[in-house]
Amino acid sequence: MYVIFKDDIIDSNDIKEIILDNSEFNILEDMSLRSKREDMLAFNMSISIDVLNEMLKDDGYDLEEENKEELLDEYMDLADTLAVELEEYMPERTILKAYSYKYDEVEGCIKLVFVMCHRDIGELKLSDIVKRLLSIVG
Known part of the structure; x- marks a missing residue:
């Protein structure tokens, strides 16, 4: 799907490739159309627990000692942090939430x-779309 990004047009498939090439995330669904906006890109993504376990072990966590909750x-x-760090690979003036x-x-x-969207759209609109999409997948 193509979305308006300030004065440019961006293909959600290009952003999908950036995510897949620069992270351990899998794309489950392109939700850009479901956002009901022409200026937002949205994805339902997943990341393996095994990948997260390795990262936590590297940070010194004893996974056996932690309680499940x-x-x-x-x-x-950690998944949210890793997703937000993808901002460095995105087009200039991007804001995103995960x-x-x-x-x-x-x-x-x-x-x-x-x-994600262009910075001019604002954090409030971005948060509203995240809430809407969470109600769809949740």
Whole structure:
């Protein structure tokens, strides 16, 4: 899907490739059309628990010592952080938000919604779209 990005037109497939090439995320769905806006890019994404475990181990976490609830919070916080760090690969003047919404035990992954737009649209509109998309996937 093509979206308006200030004075440019961006193909969501190009952004999808940037995400896949520069992160460990998998794209589950291009939700740009479901945002009901012509100026927002949105994806339903996932990241493997195994990838997150390796990162947490590298940071010195003892995964055996953590209780399940605290570990789940760490997974979700880390997934959100990794998604937001993708901003450095995105077009100039991009703002984005990512929100983890589910731990999928069967697939062994954290699922999250990722939404981005041009800075001129603003954080408030971006937050509204994240909430709308979370109600769809949640």
